[in-house]
Amino acid sequence: xxxxxxxxxxxxxxxxxxxxxxxxxxxxxxxxxxxxxxxxxxxxxxxxxxxxxxxxxxxxxxxxxxxxxxxxxxxxxxxxxxxxxxxxxxxxxxxxxxxxxxxxxxxxxxxxxxxxxxxxxxxxxxxxxxxxxxxxxxxxxxxxxxxxxxxxxxxxxxxxxxxxxxxxxxxxxxxxxxxxxxxxxxxxxxxxxxxxxxxxxxxxxxxxxxxxxxxxxxxxxxxxxxxxxxxxxxxxxxxxxxxxxxxxxxxxxxxxxxxxxxxxxxxxxxxxxxxxxxxxxxxxxxxxxxxxxxxxxxxxxxxxxxxxxxxxxxxxxxxxxxxxxxxxxxxxxxxxxxxxxxxxxxxxxxxxxxxxxxxxxxxxxxxxxxxxxxxxxxxxxxxx
Ligand SMILES: *Cc1c(COP(=O)(O)O)cnc(C)c1O
Numbered sequence: 001x002x003x004x005x006x007x008x009x010x011x012x013x014x015x016x017x018x019x020x021x022x023x024x025x026x027x028x029x030x031x032x033x034x035x036x037x038x039x040x041x042x043x044x045x046x047x048x049x050x051x052x053x054x055x056x057x058x059x060x061x062x063x064x065x066x067x068x069x070x071x072x073x074x075x076x077x078x079x080x081x082x083x084x085x086x087x088x089x090x091x092x093x094x095x096x097x098x099x100x101x102x103x104x105x106x107x108x109x110x111x112x113x114x115x116x117x118x119x120x121x122x123x124x125x126x127x128x129x130x131x132x133x134x135x136x137x138x139x140x141x142x143x144x145x146x147x148x149x150x151x152x153x154x155x156x157x158x159x160x161x162x163x164x165x166x167x168x169x170x171x172x173x174x175x176x177x178x179x180x181x182x183x184x185x186x187x188x189x190x191x192x193x194x195x196x197x198x199x200x201x202x203x204x205x206x207x208x209x210x211x212x213x214x215x216x217x218x219x220x221x222x223x224x225x226x227x228x229x230x231x232x233x234x235x236x237x238x239x240x241x242x243x244x245x246x247x248x249x250x251x252x253x254x255x256x257x258x259x260x261x262x263x264x265x266x267x268x269x270x271x272x273x274x275x276x277x278x279x280x281x282x283x284x285x286x287x288x289x290x291x292x293x294x295x296x297x298x299x300x301x302x303x304x305x306x307x308x309x310x311x312x313x314x315x316x317x318x319x320x321x322x323x324x325x326x327x328x329x330x331x332x333x334x335x336x337x338x339x340x341x342x343x344x345x346x347x348x349x350x351x352x353x354x355x356x357x358x359x360x361x362x363x364x365x366x367x368x369x370x371x372x373x374x375x376x377x378x379x380x381x382x383x384x
Contacts, residue, residue, distance in 0.1 A: 011320035012361055012370055015200055019365035020265075024257055028206075031253040044249030050256050051211075057259065058177075058187025060213040064223045065247035069174040069196025072210040074101040075245055076170050076192050077142065079222040082107050086141040087133035089167075091121045092330040092342065092350040094146045098172050099331050099340075108138055111332040111342035113349050117288040119148045119301070119357075122349065123157035129343035130165055136341055142168045147176025147186055149326070149359075150202065150298035151289055155181045155189045162190075170194065174210075175298035177203055178266050182292050187213035197247075197255060202269070202296045203262055205251040265364035269297040272366045276300055279375040283384040285356075299326060300362040304382075309358040315381035321374050324359045 021028070035044060047065055054063035066072050082088060086107040090099040093114045102109040110133045113125035121143075130140050143162055145153035153171070162169045169190030173179075176186045177195040187193045195201075197209035212223055222240075225231055230242030273295065277286045285303035289295050304312060313323045330350035332342045360374055 009320055009373065012322065012374065013363075014322040014324060014361045015363045016365045017199060017204075019363070020258075023261070023365070027257045028254055031257050032250055035250050035253050041249050042246060044252070046249050046252040046256060047247060050247075050252040050259070053256065053259055054187075054211055055213070057262075058185045058193075058213050060187045060193070061215040061217065062213065062220050063187070064212045064214075064220065064227065065252060066210045066212060066227055066245045067247060068208045069172075069194055069198065069201075069210040070097040070101060071243065071245045072194035072196070072212045073097065073144070073170065073172060074104055074243070075212060075223055075226045076194060077101055077105045077107065078226050078241070078243075079219055080142070080168060082141050085137075085139055087130075087138035087341075088141060089126055089129050089133075089143040090331065091144075091146050091148070092332045092347045093119060093327060093353055094148060094172070094331060095174070095327070096331065096334065096337075097174070098144055098146055099337060107141070108133075109331075109337065109340050110138070111330075111337075111340065111347060111350075113343055113345075113347040114148070114353070115154075116349050116353065118151055118154075118290055118293075119353060120151065120153040121145045121158060123154060123161055125343045125347070126158065126161055128345075129341075130161075130167075132341050132344060138341075140165055140167055142170050144170045144172050145190075146172040146174075147179060149287070149301050150175050150179055150296040151287075152176055152179050152181040152186055152189070152293050154290070156292070159190070168192075174198075174201060176296055177201070178262060179296040180294045188215075191216065192219065197251065202265070202298050203255070203258060205254050205258070207248070207251055209247045209251045209255065211247075266296060268364040268366075269362065270294070272362060272364075272371060273297045273300055275368070275371055276360065276375070280378060283379055283382045297362055299324075299359040301326065301357050301359045303353070303356040304358065306352075306355045308382075309356060312378070312381050313358055316374075316377050319373075319377045321377045322361060325357060326359055327357075328354055330354050 174196035
């Protein structure tokens with residue numbers, strides 16, 4: 001491998017949205033122009049078509065598009081009538097939106113620790129969190145497993161606990177859409193799933209967007225009502241408290257073009273992740289994928305001993321290799337969330353990971369030469 005420092009090479013992107021734009025050619029522009037021509041900017045035909053194709057892709061009976069991943073989570077809590085006195089179990093090591101929607105409906109987030117290898121919800125910690133919630137007089141209602149960095153949470157173990165405790169399972173697959181568990185796609189597990197089409201997610205639009213997936217026929221009209229200000233049969237009758245939760249037609253048109261190449265991109269991401277694993281396993285802890293899972297590699301996240309990752313990030317920055325830290329502060333330590341209960345013991349794994357993790361550039365257009373440059377820079381920075 002090249003040993004000299006390539007400081008004058010152009011900086012690499014963390015996610016290469018421009019490369020995807022180039023690959024799609026004029027297809028996205030034409031799709032947007034079609035919407036600009038028919039002018040059905042809200043609830044247009046592309047929205048209906050996208051929902052059909054998303055449901056097929058995920059293997060779910062229904063896909064309900066919406067304005068963001070955060071709103072997808074909120075719409076489900078609202079549709080289920082989750083509220084004051086209810087406990088909703090969230091991993092502490094996640095993006096804030098997983099827990100943010102819980103106080104929106106007046107319920108209490110209860111933080112659960114994660115597993116050190118997969119970064120996903122620890123079923124034993126979930127059991128402990130349920131006991132804490134009950135001791136505090138809360139009613140356990142919903143568990144939100146997160147498919148962190150693209151790998152599905154342990155649906156078998158979490159599903160078994162949820163069935164035994166009569167909890168709803170809301171899968172937060174904002175980072176995991178396109179991954180599989182036991183050969184089935186995310187979006188087809190639990191009582192419902194929420195995903196995000198934020199541009200940086202594996203399937204992203206050109207703005208904000210999201211979707212809910214469910215097999216529950218009765219939930220669909222409720223979700224659609226929540227999405228449109230709680231409307232009843234008549235548009236101007238309000239039968240519940242809702243929101244403006246729709247996906248723009250323009251974003252749906254863009255997503256239809258991107259969904260058409262998504263399978264291909266999934267394969268490219270997986271190739272890149274496997275090359276990283278092979279080249280870095282001797283210098284850091286590389287990501288571990290459960291044998292029942294495939295990851296969509298929303299992030300490629302390595303672990304280093306405490307105190308090392310920020311120096312690595314600074315050294316890579318000098319070589320034009322961007323990195324990111326997801327997440328520096330676990331949710332139970334965030335100022336706005338520290339008041340809420342957690343499973344106990346200080347959630348040691350979430351706390352340790354928040355000091356160890358760093359993510360390397362990962363996208364479907366990471367060519368081998370760029371990747372080799374990143375790998376060489378990481379090895380050099382770690383003195384290997
Ligand atoms: C991105 C993300 C969300 C929120 O999605 P938005 O579309 O940005 O609202 C929720 N949960 C997780 C785990 C995420 O990564």
